[in-house]
Amino acid sequence: MxxxxxxxxxxxxxxxxxxxxxxxxxxxxxxxxxxxxxxxxxxxxxxxxxxxxxxxxxxxxxxxxxxxxxxxxxxxxxxxxxxxxxxKPKVKYFLVFKSKCYILNDRENLGKFDAKSDEGIFLGYSTTSRAYVVFNKRTNMVMESINVVIDDAITRVEIDDDRE
Missing domain, CATH: 3.30.420.10 (Ribonuclease H-like superfamily/Ribonuclease H)
Structure with missing residues (x-):
């Protein structure tokens, strides 16, 4: 509609x-x-x-x-x-579910040599805010963030159980 x-x-x-x-x-x-x-x-x-x-x-x-x-x-x-x-619907801005993504690590105090982003998996769009819903592989948590870069080259990523 x-x-x-x-x-x-x-x-x-x-x-x-x-x-x-x-x-x-x-x-x-x-x-x-x-x-x-x-x-x-x-x-x-x-x-x-x-x-x-x-x-x-x-x-x-x-x-x-x-x-x-x-x-x-x-x-x-x-x-x-x-x-x-x-x-003429424009759907070029839709992102592929389960795409590899990088989440800006803006919720923690970072040291000089700490990584500025975490690898994650794009899960969808938030229904309550203008943000993406992503799975953060480092923290093993689902979170909402606007500071996400989606890697379009890799469309499907498996969630790895081997934690370092």
Whole structure:
């Protein structure tokens, strides 16, 4: 689901497995955005997808004073901003899971000859902050850090049990 704020052109992409989840995700998103921005959502514009044409979503919009607006069927040109974003997704910035990485050792006081980074394994993206989730091989701990360099040349790394 691609959501675009008409005023700021801020784009938010929500992934879900089935279209039936769209209504629930949209309700949660609306509440979150209203709390974050402190402003009510006035209108939701959508194509005629069945995920937003149901009694539950109609009730949610009426309860919160949100107007629903649909574009004409089979006219994607009425929703140009969203259609353009759906057509050309850019995924070049996604990183390969289990890639070898190097984590800046910024949490400990380092001596003059101590290593400035630790080797690790990239596990994914943090859901609570703008950071990567990595496994630090030296400390044998999963941690979050923004100071990570991913080695794209090596895509899979096995976790070694032999500790020195």
């Amino acid at each position: 691609v959501v675009v704020d008409d005023f700021s052109r801020y784009i938010l992409v929500e992934f879900h497995r089935e279209k039936s989840e769209a209504c629930e995700k949209m309700e949660i998103l609306c509440k979150r955005l209203q709390n974050e921005k402190g402003a009510p959502i006035v209108k939701i514009r959508s194509d005629h997808g069945m995920e937003f044409e149901n009694v539950r979503f109609e009730f949610f919009c009426e309860k919160n004073g949100i107007m629903k607006e649909f574009s004409a069927p089979k006219t994607p040109q009425q929703n140009v901003v969203v259609e353009r974003k759906k057509r």
